[in-house]
Amino acid sequence: MKTTHPFQTDKWLAPHLVVSASSMYRSFKDETTLFLEEVTPFLQEIRALFPTLKREPTVRVCHIRWNTGMFYGAWNPPVLMIDARLKLAEAIETLIHEYVHAEQWDRGDIVFHGGEIHWKQSIMIQDAVAHARSEDAYKALPWEQEAYERAAMLYHKH
Numbered sequence: 001m002k003t004t005h006p007f008q009t010d011k012w013l014a015p016h017l018v019v020s021a022s023s024m025y026r027s028f029k030d031e032t033t034l035f036l037e038e039v040t041p042f043l044q045e046i047r048a049l050f051p052t053l054k055r056e057p058t059v060r061v062c063h064i065r066w067n068t069g070m071f072y073g074a075w076n077p078p079v080l081m082i083d084a085r086l087k088l089a090e091a092i093e094t095l096i097h098e099y100v101h102a103e104q105w106d107r108g109d110i111v112f113h114g115g116e117i118h119w120k121q122s123i124m125i126q127d128a129v130a131h132a133r134s135e136d137a138y139k140a141l142p143w144e145q146e147a148y149e150r151a152a153m154l155y156h157k158h
Helices: 026-048 088-107 135-140 142-157
Strands: 011-014 017-019 058-062 069-072 079-083 110-113 116-119 122-125
Touching: 011 026, 017 026, 026 058, 026 088, 069 088, 079 088, 088 110, 088 142, 135 142
Parallel strands: 017 058, 058 079
Antiparallel strands: 011 017, 069 079, 110 116, 116 122
């Protein structure tokens, strides 16, 4: 299977670690550099929490306006995005949360078909974009509940 990366201007820092070009512009460069210095040493430990993960996600450090992290499993390799403005503790917990989503994707528990989201072979949401606009509805989703619970548990063990 061919490896692709949807953001051609990203800078590869290590295998499975990229930084977005926009995060290295003058206005973001200092905070992005600090983030990378603080968080990068923990990436191996975080990855080790998920020994059954089949596909290694690429961690993309960028600036996200509407969220702290996101996971895109349909890309090859999958991409886990994290906001470079997060403090160390929140960044680690967010990375663990997104790795839980990578594991859910690997197991086939969560599948996207067009605008539909299937959870454990049941259609949960037919209009995912509209549903994501409500934070309460988002946090009530079964895959998010699992990710928040497991991330908190793994973070406190870590």
